[in-house]
Amino acid sequence: MLTKEELPSVSRRGIASAATLVALVCALFCLGGCSTLSGTPANAVVGRAGVYDYSPSIIQVGHVQQFWWCGQGQNPADHSQNTDTIQYESINLDTGQQVGPEVVLAETPGAWDSAYTCNPQVVQGTFTNPLGDGASYKYALYYVGTAEVAGINNSIGAAFSNDGIHWKKYPSPVIPTTNQQVYGPAQPVPYNSDGKQAIWLFYEDDEPPLAPNSHVQTVSSDGVHFSSVGTLTTNGLNIPPTLASWGNIAYNPADSYWYASFNFPTRSLATTGNVQELGSYGFQVYRIPQNDLLAGKTGWLQLKTIDTNLTGYEMISGAGFARDPSGNLYQDDSGTLQIFPSFSNMWIPWNASPASAASQAAVNTWDIGKYTWSAKEPPLYDLKRYKNGISHDVTTGWIDPAGGFSIEETLGEVYKSPQQGATVALYSCKRGDVDFFLSLDGNCEGQHIIGINGYMYAQSVAGLVLSPLYRCSTGSGHFASGDPLCEGSKTEELLGYILPK
Structure with a gap:
C-alpha cells in the first residue's frame, strides 16, 4: 500500500487504484514469484531486485542494525496475495553477517487489514499482557492496514514479538479510522517514553476536520489504548504543510530536539511527459525543540535537503532514521544522523526526457539507501x-x-x-x-x-x-x-x- 504521496489515487490526484498498480507490477516484473531474491542490489543498504522496498524502520544496538520495511511479497496466509508485506533483515556492521530478508508480517484474511499491511515502525520495551494472553513481549510494531483494495479507509494496528521476527497482532486497530472515504491514519512512529510500555505514537492523518497531512501525537500507558495529545506544528516548514507527508520522527535526548524527515510533493504530470511518478523527488530533514513540538513558537529548522539534484535518483523519499530501542535517535560519538530513504535505484541519464526519467522511477526499482547529516558538516x-x-x-x-x-x-x-x-x-x-x-x-x-x-x-x-x-x-x-x-x-x-x- 503506497502512501498518499506515493499513491496519488488516494491523495486526491486520481490515478489507478493500489490493487491495479500492484497487480501491474507483479505482471510486468514478478512472474514466477515476487519474493525471489538475488542479493542486495548495488547502491542499496537493504532491498531486493525487481520488487518495491520502502518505508523503513531501523533499530541499532552497537554494531547491529535491524530493519523492518514495507516490501512486495507473498502472503504466507494466502499465497494468491502478492502485494504488501513487512520484511525484516538484520546486519552486523562489523562482520557483514545478514539475517534475511524475510516476510515477518502480512495481511490477515478476512480481517480489517486483509488488503494491505505496510509502513512498519518498531520500538522495544517491556510490554506486559498487551494481547490478553498473559505473556510479555520485547518488541512492539505499529503498522498501517486496510481491507479496501482502493487503499483508503486505513487504520493503524499493533503487533508484538520477542525476537522481532515472529509477531502476534492485536486483533483490532489501535488508531481506527473515523472516515471511510479518505486515506485515514498512516505513517505511525512510536516512541517509548518510559522504557517499558508507555508509548507516544505519532501519525499522519487527513480525516476532517484535520487538514491534509496533519501530524498527530497520541499517548498510551499500555501500548494499545491511545488518547490524543494534539497536532504538531507546521511553523517553519519550507514545504507547503498540506503537502508535507513525512517519513519519520525521532527524539535526541542529547540536545532535546525532535528530528523529522518531510517529503516534497510528487512532480506534476505536466512536467513528467504525462507519466505518473509514485514517489516524491526528495525530502528535507528538520529539527524542533521538544517544548515547541505542538506550540510552534520557534518552529522547525531545516537542516538538509536530499533530492534528485543531490543524488541523481528520480524518486527519493520516505526516509527513516536509525534509532535506539526506545525510539531515540541513534548517534555514535560523531553525532551523525543516519538517514535511510527509499529511492528508485537507477541513475537518470543526463539527456533523458522527462517521460523517460519518470518511467525509470517505477516502483520495481525501489530500494532503501543511506545518507547522513551532522552539525559538523561544512554549511x-x-x-x-x-x-x-x-x-x-x-x-x-x-x-x-x-x-x-x-x-x-x-x-x-x-x-x-x-x-x-x-x-x-x-x-x-x-x-x-x-x-x-x-x-x-x-x-x-x-x-x-x-x-x-x-x-x-x-x-x-x-x-x-x-x-x-x-x-x-x-x-x-x-x-x-x-x-x-x-x-x-x-x-x-x-x-x-x-x-x-
Whole structure:
C-alpha cells in the first residue's frame, strides 16, 4: 500500500487504484514469484531486485542494525496475495553477517487489514499482557492496514514479538479510522517514553476536520489504548504543510530536539511527459525543540535537503532514521544522523526526457539507501558549471558520469539550508531533454524539477563580499555566470548573490 504521496489515487490526484498498480507490477516484473531474491542490489543498504522496498524502520544496538520495511511479497496466509508485506533483515556492521530478508508480517484474511499491511515502525520495551494472553513481549510494531483494495479507509494496528521476527497482532486497530472515504491514519512512529510500555505514537492523518497531512501525537500507558495529545506544528516548514507527508520522527535526548524527515510533493504530470511518478523527488530533514513540538513558537529548522539534484535518483523519499530501542535517535560519538530513504535505484541519464526519467522511477526499482547529516558538516556547497559540448549543467549535486561533462568553472558557494540571511532557494530545472537551467521558482516555471541546489542572498549585503549570479541563454540552452553580460550570450535575469569561492 503506497502512501498518499506515493499513491496519488488516494491523495486526491486520481490515478489507478493500489490493487491495479500492484497487480501491474507483479505482471510486468514478478512472474514466477515476487519474493525471489538475488542479493542486495548495488547502491542499496537493504532491498531486493525487481520488487518495491520502502518505508523503513531501523533499530541499532552497537554494531547491529535491524530493519523492518514495507516490501512486495507473498502472503504466507494466502499465497494468491502478492502485494504488501513487512520484511525484516538484520546486519552486523562489523562482520557483514545478514539475517534475511524475510516476510515477518502480512495481511490477515478476512480481517480489517486483509488488503494491505505496510509502513512498519518498531520500538522495544517491556510490554506486559498487551494481547490478553498473559505473556510479555520485547518488541512492539505499529503498522498501517486496510481491507479496501482502493487503499483508503486505513487504520493503524499493533503487533508484538520477542525476537522481532515472529509477531502476534492485536486483533483490532489501535488508531481506527473515523472516515471511510479518505486515506485515514498512516505513517505511525512510536516512541517509548518510559522504557517499558508507555508509548507516544505519532501519525499522519487527513480525516476532517484535520487538514491534509496533519501530524498527530497520541499517548498510551499500555501500548494499545491511545488518547490524543494534539497536532504538531507546521511553523517553519519550507514545504507547503498540506503537502508535507513525512517519513519519520525521532527524539535526541542529547540536545532535546525532535528530528523529522518531510517529503516534497510528487512532480506534476505536466512536467513528467504525462507519466505518473509514485514517489516524491526528495525530502528535507528538520529539527524542533521538544517544548515547541505542538506550540510552534520557534518552529522547525531545516537542516538538509536530499533530492534528485543531490543524488541523481528520480524518486527519493520516505526516509527513516536509525534509532535506539526506545525510539531515540541513534548517534555514535560523531553525532551523525543516519538517514535511510527509499529511492528508485537507477541513475537518470543526463539527456533523458522527462517521460523517460519518470518511467525509470517505477516502483520495481525501489530500494532503501543511506545518507547522513551532522552539525559538523561544512554549511556550504560549491556551485559548479559543467559542459559536455552539447549542454551546460550548473549544480551543487550529481552529474551523470557517463555524460562526458567536465568542470568549466566554480561560480561560488551556496548554503545547504536557509541561514545567515541566505534564504532564497536556487532550483535546478530541465526543459526538454538537455536544457538544464536555474530558477527561483519552486515549480521550475512549469518544467521538470530536479531539486534544490542550496540557498543564496536576494540582494547584496553591506559588509559581506558576494558575487552576483545571472541566468544566461545561448538560444538553444542555458547556463549561469557572474558576468552581467553573460560572456557574450543573452542575460535573462539576475538570480541573486552567492558567496565567492
